[in-house]
Amino acid sequence: MFKIIRKNTVVISWIIAVTFIVTIFISWGMNFSGKAMMPHMAIVNGKKITADEFQQAYQTKYNNLKDSYxxxxxxxxxxxxxxxxxxxxVKENILLAEANRYGITVTEDEVVNGVRSSFSDINTYNQYIKFAPPLWWKKKEEDVKKEIMMAKMIGAMVDHATLTDGEIDSYYKREYEQAHLLHILISPKKLVPQTDIADYYEKNNEDFMKKGKLKVRHILIAVKENASPQEDGAAKAKITDxxxxxxxxxxxxxxxxxxxxCPSAQNGGLxxxxxxxxxxPEFEKAAYKxxxxxxxxxVRSKFGYHIIKLEDKLPDTPKLLEEVEEEIQGILLTSEITKNAAKKAKGIYKALKKGEITFEEAAxxxxxxxxxxxxxxxxxxIPKRFISxxxxxxxxxxxxxxxxxxxxxxxxxITSAAFNLKSGEMTTVIENHLGYHIIKMKGKIPADLTKFDTIKTDVITKSLMEKKSKTYQDWYNGLKKKAxxxxxENAL
Incomplete structure (x- = not known):
């Protein structure tokens, strides 16, 4: 399927290829240890999902998250x-079986375009074109084809959904109401001792440097991000020349x-x-190298293709402590500090419930x-959900x-807990990525009907998405039961 791409692949040494394949096997989570594994994790439509399949999928997900964060x-x-x-x-097995039953197919062009769009930028894509072996491309094609099949299947089930005026009105009144709240936040990061933060900064300030400013010349051959392959190819050929x-x-x-x-052309690209x-980001990353x-x-950016020449670089300078304090808090944060934050929040909640302190005093x-x-x-x-x-x-x-x-x-x-309160009521301790929250309701404010017409299109879009989501979930739950x-037991 990818013969065109592979024909243009630069021949690489067997050492690089083997290294890449080994990396892929590691990321797939192959079990070379010989350790006994559970024979299967689940059964769907009589078909077993093996422990090896699960381990590969888990390791891939884990690595993707690690790369992202x-x-x-x-x-x-x-x-x-x-x-x-x-x-x-489980969901993949159910949806693909249903897609096959309906005779849903995926064209070669759809797979090619799907593979290209799965990369974050053109430079990363080009690197994989150069170095990824056929085994990797085959797996990539298979995964993309599955994703497209599932998307087509879901689309066929939910795209027929429509809305009545009553449903739109109900959605607006429900999702666009507001509330006046009191709030207490206990942040684990804020419990990291200030002396520890200052000490870490002094000992590691070379890790908190602000890169010096650059002065560059560049040549730009402009081409849109969503340009056709012909347009993009012509621009790439020009910049290469x-x-x-x-x-x-x-x-x-x-x-x-x-x-x-670029307008800088009159100054020789300066x-x-x-x-x-x-x-x-892509231009900047290349320039700083x-x-x-x-x-x-x-280099490909959202504006087109560039050639960059570095003329001058100013020295790096240390960032101020206040600029990096939150980052250092994250570095020094321990599970013990987080436990103490949770304990503190629960203690405050108990004191509030007993009336030993008012919410305002505690805040x-x-x-x-x-x-x-x-x-x-x-x-x-604050709004219940959407920020205007x-x-x-x-x-x-x-x-x-x-x-x-x-x-x-x-x-x-946070808001689902808060908006379930009546005036004067208080939530229990709520945890999210910031820490631990306690919220008290002062009063709710109905959705402003005078604003409806100005955001009607957006409201319809969001309410339709919600209806499609519910339609899909009901349909999928039925398939899951049928499958x-x-x-x-004890699979995880």
Whole structure:
């Protein structure tokens, strides 16, 4: 299926190939130890999901999470990871069996495009084109084909869903109500002793350096991220030709003036000094790898293809303690400190329940929230779920620091508990990634009907997604029952 790609694959040494294959086997979790393993983990439609299949899937999931989170990845933060993996294998078996029953197929073009889009960027994709052996590509193709089949099957079941006006109205009133809350946050990180943080910073300040600003020249051949293969190929061919010219001794500035699609072309491609976080991530990553006067190979960014030449690099400078304090708190955080934070939160809750202290007093004395600690716990009015686009960035930042919201939504674990309260009631201790929370309801505010028309399209989209999700879940639960899916006792 991937003959076109493989024909263009650079021939690599058998040593690299073998190294890559060994890495894949390790990531797949092959059991070379000879240790006896459970014969199967589950049975679906009479078919066994073997322990080897589970181990491969688990190790792949584990490695993907580790790559995503980096050094911050803590497996204990996902205590049901093994159950998630086994559930996904059960679901895969059920959905693929149903897709085959319906005669759903996947074309070669769909697989090719699916494989390409599965990579985070074009540079990573090109690296795999160069070095990944056929065995790896075959597994990748199979996985992508399965994903597309399952997506088509689910789509066929839920895409017919429609909404009535009553359902839209009900969704808006339910999901867009607000509440005035009091809040206490006990953050484990905030219990890390300040003296330990300062001491760690002094001993390891070389680990907290701000990269010096760069001054570069570059040549850009512009092409859109979603360009057709023909357009992308033409841009890549052009930048490759220019790269050969510059490598061969042609003047970089003159080549930039004549060919670059960036406004900097008139200055020979010269850009002002820039620091971390100010440029396209791929461009910046490539630039910071260079030595002064060194030339990059062609780099793909969201703007197109670049050749970068480093003109100057300013010295790295140490970050201030306040800039890295939270990072150091995370480094020094121990399970013992986390247990103490949970114990502290439970103690405060008990004191509140007994009436030994008022909520406002407890918030002033104990809350680690940036706002609640200063306002006797009053964090104002918050949405139940969705954060409106007209909400100021400072307010959203507060909700992130206090409650664990993201840019678009509140933390569902927090708000579902809070919005179940009646006026004057208080939650038990709620745990999320920030720490331990106690919330008191001051009062609910109905959804603002005057705003409905301005966000009607968005409301319809979200409510339709919810209905499709419920339609899918009901359908899948029926399939699971029909498939007589059984998890082996003590499998996990």
């Amino acid at each position: 980096g050094k911050d990845f803590d497996p204990e933060s996902i205590p049901d990871l093994k159950k998630q993996v086994l559930d996904s294998l 220019l790269y050969s010219q510059v490598k061969g001794g042609a003047d970089f500035a003159e080549i930039a003036k004549k060919n670059s699609n 850009l002002d000094y820039f620091g971390e976080g100010t440029m396209d 260079l030595k002064v006067e060194e030339l990059s190979s062609p 002033r004395m104990y809350s680690h929230g940036t706002i609640s600690s200063k306002t006797a716990g009053d964090i104002g009015i 686009k007209d909400i100021g960035t400072a307010t959203v930042a507060t909700w992130k620091e206090e409650l664990g919201a993201n840019d678009n939504e509140m933390d569902g674990k 007589k899916a059984v998890i082996t």
